[in-house]
Amino acid sequence: xxxxxxxxxxxxxxxxxxxxxxxxxxxxxxxxxxxxxxxxxxxxxxxxxxxxxxxxxxxxxxxxxxxxxxxxxxxxxxxxxxxxxxxxxxxxxxxxxxxxxxxxxxxxxxxxxxxxxxxxxxxxxxxxxxxxxxxxxxxxxxxxxxxxxxxxxxxxxxxxxxxxxxxxxxxxxxxxxxxxxxxxxxxxxxxxxxxxxxxxxxxxxxxxxxxxxxxxxxxxxxxxxxxxxxxxxxxxxxxxxxxxxxxxxxxxxxx
Amino acid sequence: xxxxxxxxxxxxxxxxxxxxxxxxxxxxxxxxxxxxxxxxxxxxxxxxxxxxxxxxxxxxxxxxxxxxxxxxxxxxxxxxxxxxxxxxxxxxxxxxxxxxxxxxxxxxxxxxxxxxxxxxxxxxxxxxxxxxxxxxxxxxxxxxxxxxxxxxxxxxxxxxxxxxxxxxxxxxxxxxxxxxxxxxxxxxxxxxxxxxxxxxxxxxxxxxxxxxxxxxxxxxxxxxxxxxxxxxxxxxxxxxxxxxxxxxxxxxxxxxxxxxxxxxxxxxxxxxxxxxxxxxxxxxxxxxxxxxxxxxxxxxxxxxxxxxxxxxxxxxxxxxxxxxxxxxxxxxxxxxxxxxxxxxxx
Numbered sequence: 001x002x003x004x005x006x007x008x009x010x011x012x013x014x015x016x017x018x019x020x021x022x023x024x025x026x027x028x029x030x031x032x033x034x035x036x037x038x039x040x041x042x043x044x045x046x047x048x049x050x051x052x053x054x055x056x057x058x059x060x061x062x063x064x065x066x067x068x069x070x071x072x073x074x075x076x077x078x079x080x081x082x083x084x085x086x087x088x089x090x091x092x093x094x095x096x097x098x099x100x101x102x103x104x105x106x107x108x109x110x111x112x113x114x115x116x117x118x119x120x121x122x123x124x125x126x127x128x129x130x131x132x133x134x135x136x137x138x139x140x141x142x143x144x145x146x147x148x149x150x151x152x153x154x155x156x157x158x159x160x161x162x163x164x165x166x167x168x169x170x171x172x173x174x175x176x177x178x179x180x181x182x183x184x185x186x187x188x189x190x191x192x193x194x195x196x197x198x199x200x201x202x203x204x205x206x207x208x209x210x211x212x213x214x215x216x217x218x219x220x221x222x223x224x225x226x227x228x229x230x231x232x233x234x235x236x237x238x239x240x241x242x243x244x245x246x247x248x249x250x251x252x253x254x255x
Numbered sequence: 256x257x258x259x260x261x262x263x264x265x266x267x268x269x270x271x272x273x274x275x276x277x278x279x280x281x282x283x284x285x286x287x288x289x290x291x292x293x294x295x296x297x298x299x300x301x302x303x304x305x306x307x308x309x310x311x312x313x314x315x316x317x318x319x320x321x322x323x324x325x326x327x328x329x330x331x332x333x334x335x336x337x338x339x340x341x342x343x344x345x346x347x348x349x350x351x352x353x354x355x356x357x358x359x360x361x362x363x364x365x366x367x368x369x370x371x372x373x374x375x376x377x378x379x380x381x382x383x384x385x386x387x388x389x390x391x392x393x394x395x396x397x398x399x400x401x402x403x404x405x406x407x408x409x410x411x412x413x414x415x416x417x418x419x420x421x422x423x424x425x426x427x428x429x430x431x432x433x434x435x436x437x438x439x440x441x442x443x444x445x446x447x448x449x450x451x452x453x454x455x456x457x458x459x460x461x462x463x464x465x466x467x468x469x470x471x472x473x474x475x476x477x478x479x480x481x482x483x484x485x486x487x488x489x490x491x492x493x494x495x496x497x498x499x500x501x502x503x504x505x506x507x508x509x510x511x512x513x514x515x516x517x518x519x520x521x522x523x524x525x526x527x528x529x530x531x532x533x534x535x536x537x538x539x540x541x542x543x544x545x546x547x548x549x550x551x552x553x554x555x556x557x558x559x560x561x562x563x564x565x566x567x568x569x570x571x572x573x574x575x576x577x578x579x580x581x582x583x584x585x586x587x588x589x590x591x592x593x594x595x596x597x598x599x600x601x
Contacts, residue, residue, distance in 0.1 A: 050459065076461035084459075090452040101449040105461040107442050114441035115434060168460040 009058035033218030081170035102167035293424035299509035299521030301478035307516030310451035315373030317503035318380040323483030349480025357472035396494025514561020
């Protein structure tokens, strides 16, 4: 059974068809790439999957269950976690606080627990601290623990964004242009990080413009153009696909 | 001295002042001001749950304060309900009102729209209070609202009533401060802060914005209702003037001048307001508000974060030197005070 399945997904904005009958299935343990020219509907697709936009027609199945129409936080509770195109971290908080706040789904202490600092609450706080340490080591941010997120470099903020998403304990992650604005060195680090995430058993779907990143890590790639799927396959198949090349280089539509 | 030690020192000093103050002030009138400082500190803290913790704004908070005052006054005056139960009922009523309002308003609206909705509801509550003469006493309001019966005598120590109300208000204030402090580090507090910081990101990591904002809003209104109930029993009367915007402006001033988003801010703000207000009593209402307007303007320009956070960051800069340098006015003050001389010498 695929972990994520889209069936005849349509999204209209007024008269504009942003997603045109998209069918897709992502298998557990894959790194799935989503490419397409600007305005081809990649982010819209991600927004529909994660509940930020309701689909006009069609269905989104996650682990065999329909999640279309659920709110973003409900979908996050199903352990389907996204990141944003514009780097989104809690800018006014420190790196450590970012991860503490993102661990919401992993905590269950009550208000009474924290009012009276019960043993249960203290235990959970200790576990959270360990979790922060582990996630910071994983994303290479150990020495930034007490820095304000606003003072991190662009690449480090991307790393923190990954740590925040991982703190929500995903089974599947949807990454929206994680390599945007990264240096070649940071991109290489990101690719290793995404592969390590996959090795932890987390399925990854990644939107990216950077072909080196996409071709380097993805098991399968789908290309969107004007909201419709124009190609799907392995990196080699996509790289040599006529429709993909003309979509990117501006050939005739549908050529 | 570390920042943490300085913090505890400040806390102990503030507590010492709060305990010694009623013994130093000889007239009941002066002690009354102390009670008002406590009550409005609670009201300011409750408004700051909405402003500082949620990053939102409610113009209806004066109405909540008034509903709390009316509920307890009406129950104790008209129905002979014991004062303590009246106060509990005021909390219950305002909690319920806050929940309904929060559930309706916070599902869709934020910031400016929320301010307008709460403003409208405040105006409705005011009209109802003025028009429903048989219940609220209309424009004249309710008089001879009973004070809480204090018959506390423990270990041969009998508390006299003008003292007792102060201890009650102070105790409620201290419990409030402690509860909000713990709330900040709780799962709910973190969820609320994550929504304030970035609502989309918060929902994408599984935090339900409506759920946690409604909880925080409800707690804020319940606390505001409690402050209102105490205010009514303290003054001995309740009228529609309490629902008007001037109470709202006072609460707003207390939060903004004192410092939003900090526990000390509203407490200090309340103390500043009432102490300055007493000095200006001879001037009459119009001039007082003119001067307060000036104070508010000056604090927004020179201490945009409020008096308390500026003092706190100046203190941590003085004691530790590692914290961010305080900016602008607070540094100016620090450099020109005797403490500042010590810093400049280093």
